[in-house]
Amino acid sequence: MPAFPHSTSPTTTAVAVPPALSLPVIEAAFPRQRHPYWPRLQENTRSWLLEKRLMPEDKVREYADGLCYTDLMAGYYLGAPDDVLQAIADYSAWFFVWDDRHDRDVVHRRPAAWRRLRVRLHTALDSPTSHLHHQDPLVAGFADSVLRLYAFCGRAWNARFARHFHAVIEAYDREFRNRLRGRVPTVEEYLELRRLTFAHWIWTDLLEPSAGRELPDTVRKHPAYRRAALLSQEFAAWYNDLCSLPKEIAGNEVHNLGISLVRHRKMTLPEAVTELRRRITDCIDEFLIAEREALRFADTLDDGTVPGKELSIAVKSCVINMRNWFSAVYWFHHESGRYRVDAWEDSATPPYVTNETEGEK
Incomplete structure (x- = not known):
């Protein structure tokens, strides 16, 4: 079926999804949309990658659009102001x-x-202004993007974002050490770590500037809101594991739910894939229930006052975009060159990366 049956984009394309990765419920029940700013978004992000020297010019020219990073975000944060x-x-x-x-x-x-x-x-992360011209382009680009994100909300949101991303950095460090040692985490350990390496709460935080309002703790921590948010992110992380499993096996990865299931639950690879799909489909089913509960919770916030109505609208916007994350993630994995391992000359070396690192050439 078309990837954009109700598209806001002028182009509509049909995408072939491999049967092993197909999720008919996503294609049928999660209509895909794209933010109308997307064409300029793609162009501007491509220019930003060049300006900040985050990718070499030849790789930006050849791979940036095909990696579909802007498509992923344009399919998620619908309703966001263009600058956000x-x-x-x-x-x-x-x-x-x-x-x-x-x-x-x-x-x-x-x-x-x-x-x-x-x-x-x-x-x-704690002092982005002083790192805008750092010698390492990755650090300078990070400072630039963080500083721009900090401009949309208040100090409390900024502090929360920083707290969440400090935890992401440390989780990446744990993954780094595991991979150097060839250590496959247990299933339980992996699931906990994956919530951090996939940055569950970062992408959830960014729903707020997209909705134009910082949410109070009583809303963010309410079980109905938090469960819907968590399920949307769990789906994305586990579906990513399913789609990237061939790439990560080729690269001797140890961080993938499928790999943990094989190592610690003694499953065959086909059994692990089946279990991954079961968890993913259960996650979708559970989200559909959690979504209704979250929207009912949003309704209760409208107490007849203007602030109550505005808060209710903002929460509904966030929950609707949680739903959009399912289709955005699903189609991203079938359009992005990031997962086309069969087309790479070396299945362990993505063609869009450089093997050098700042300071160690």
Whole structure:
């Protein structure tokens, strides 16, 4: 079926989904949309990657659009003001580049380079202004994207975002050490770590500037809101594991739910894939229930006052975009060149990455 049956984009394309990765419920019950700003978003993020020297010019020219990073964000944060969506998309593109640097530092066994980067990112997160011209483009680009995100909300949101991302950096460090040692985490350990390496709460935080309002703790921590948010992110992380399993096996990865199931639950690879699909489909079913509960909770926030009505509308916007995350993630995995392992010359080396790292050439 068309990837964009109700598209806001002028182009509509049919995408072939491999049967092993097909989820008919997503294609039928989660209509895909794209933010109308997307064409400019794609162009501007491409220019930002060049300006910040986050990817070489030849790789930006050949791969940036095909990686579909802006498509992913444009399908998620619908209703966001253009400048908010642009900042999120640039930050997301940075995140993918950082993930690639992390991977290459593992593959080429560069612990000193990784430790240096880890410390710099922690520092830049707390003082982005002083890192805008850092010698490492990855640090400078991070400072730029964080500073732009900080401009949309107040100090409490900024502090929460920083707290959440400090935890993400440390989770990446745990993954780095596991991979260097070839240590496959247990299923329970992996599921806990995955919530951090996939940055569950970062993407959830960004729903708020997209909705134009910072949510109070009583809303964010309410079980109905939190469960819907968590399920939307769990789906994304586990579906990513399913789709990236061939790439990660080729690269001797140890961080994938399928790999943990094989190692620690003694499953065959086909059995692990079946279990992954079961968890993913259960997650979808549970979200459909949680979504209704979250929307009912949003209704209760409208107490007849103007602030109550505005808060109710903002929460509904966030919950609706949680739903959009399912279709955005699903189609991203079938359009992005990030997962086309069969087309790579070397299945363990993505063609869009560089093997060098700042300070260790």
